[in-house]
Amino acid sequence: MTVKYLWVEYNKVNERGTFSPGDTLSGRVTVVTSKETKVQCFLVKAKGKAKVTWCDQEGEATVVRSDKKKYFYFEHIFLQDKNSGKGSEIIRRGRHVYPFTFVIPNTDMPSSYRGKWGNITYSLRAKLTQSLWLVHKTKTEFPFLTKSEFPFASKSETIIIGLKERQCATRISFYGTGKVTMNVTSEKMGVKQGEAIGVSVEVLNNSAGTATPEFYLCEKETFVAKSKRTVHRNDILFATGDSVPAETSQTITKVLSVPLQLPPTFFNCCMMKVEYRLKVILNVNLARDLEIKLPLVVLLGSPKPQQQKPRRSIWFRNLPA
Template sequence: MTVKHFSLEYNRADGKDTYSPGDAVSGKVTVVTSKEIKVQCLLVKAKGKSKVTWCEQDGEIPVVRSNKRNYFYFEHIILQDKNKGDGSEIIGPGRNVYPFSFDIPNNDMPSTYKGKWGEITYSLRARLTQSIWLVHKTKTKFPFQTKSEFPFASRSEMILIGLKEQQYATRISFGSGKVTINVTSEKLGLEQGEAMQVFLEVLNESARPVTPKFFLCEKQTFVAPTGRTVHTNDILFGMGDPVPPASRQVLTKVLSIPPGLPPTFYNCCMMKLEYQIKITLDAPLMKDPEVKLPLVILHGSHKPHQRKKERSTRFKKLTG
């Protein structure tokens, strides 16, 4: 092969780890050849798109559901022959470097994301065409982050206040006796890597011990013109101490959001990502009662968060 090396690289966006709407994406294409070659075209493409695909059964027939959308598409021609196909452009022997630059549209577009049956990607592709039979291709993806501070709702004052308000939920279950769960979380919105206290009160009036478990519930929704599907995943945060029969337990649990967890988003027409906090009671011979609280995960500020101390568990024997 005359072309020994063909690569595509992009530069960091003004020292940032990700690109955003309105940023310029710059980089270089490197071509290393063993001798002089003639080329028809050398170009770079930039694309932002979302795509969903899944398969489901319609009776006995498997059906593929899919959808896609392009957010932008650009072509930057570095070299092109004067008459299409005549190979009049020349690349000299050795290492040849060609810079390029694109401006990302300043529109509301969702951040890079990869889910169970769909993904949002922003990519660069380079193509070197020597002839109809000899084409070299390379590609790379670059990270993109939306500029929308809250890509799930309006910027109204009610939403901003609501993210900081406490959340409450109660559940009463009957099996071998009544079990009541009261749960309070500090607020609705948390940044990536941030910690939050969850307050739990369990009134166990049953004849058996129950053990609280804390989960982070992830819900991915994918939409196509002919249907929709949902993928859920529960991440175990931790467990509390067993609550003996005929007793009351008050517990404070500190839950830390993993720094790499993708933020909540709704600003994509074919997929969305939501979260909840779920608390269950592992109870023998009883359908495990559970409580769910809404949770919105925001882009992290990249500042270290202090981990809050957990309060001690307190037990109180119920009197008849």
């Protein structure tokens, strides 16, 4: 095997290390050979796509739901056999660098994302074909950031109003001759990655038992494939407040810090979306719990320098005789 090393890398265009619609994606493919190598085809591809896959149980049968969408596909050929696949192109012994340049389409596309049953990925792939049975491949993904001004707005909304406004909700439950009232307030509906948000719960406990609030940051992923859909829910953060004794009232506040790497809310992909909720559950002794959910929009945080993901390159070793 004369191809000893093959890898692909790209040039950053900003301090965040991300690419967006309209950007120029340039880089290089490097190949190291131990001796003169005949090549049928040598190329690099740039691809953006979304793909979802999950399984449903219908009776005793398992049905696979799957769909995909291609946002763009470009191909640059460095070497192409002109002699009916006989390997007429030659790569000399040593290290060789092949530059490439692509321009990403200036259209609305979602940001990179990896979810429970679906991914949105943008990648570079290099492929060197020596023969039908001897093909070398390498791949690296590059982070992509949408240019959509409101990726967190659904199709029925042009903009979400009130991201900085306080939110409030109330629940009342009766327990025999007493009742419990829970008022939940959050500082705002929109919060950036890495920021903290305060959530307050006012408990008026006129029942005979204690009441304990629990605070959650909940994530909801929705995946769609050919008119079928599935949902995955996940609790990102959890905190417990002080218990409120019987026949008393108290206001409890918790500060929840949104993880810096938590994906932002988005709706601008036809096959998947991600949304969040603030959930407060009031556990009442010997009674039914009260629950309140408030919408939360996670916005893109401040730019942070990113390193290229470790490239998946391949070392080739000679097989023993």
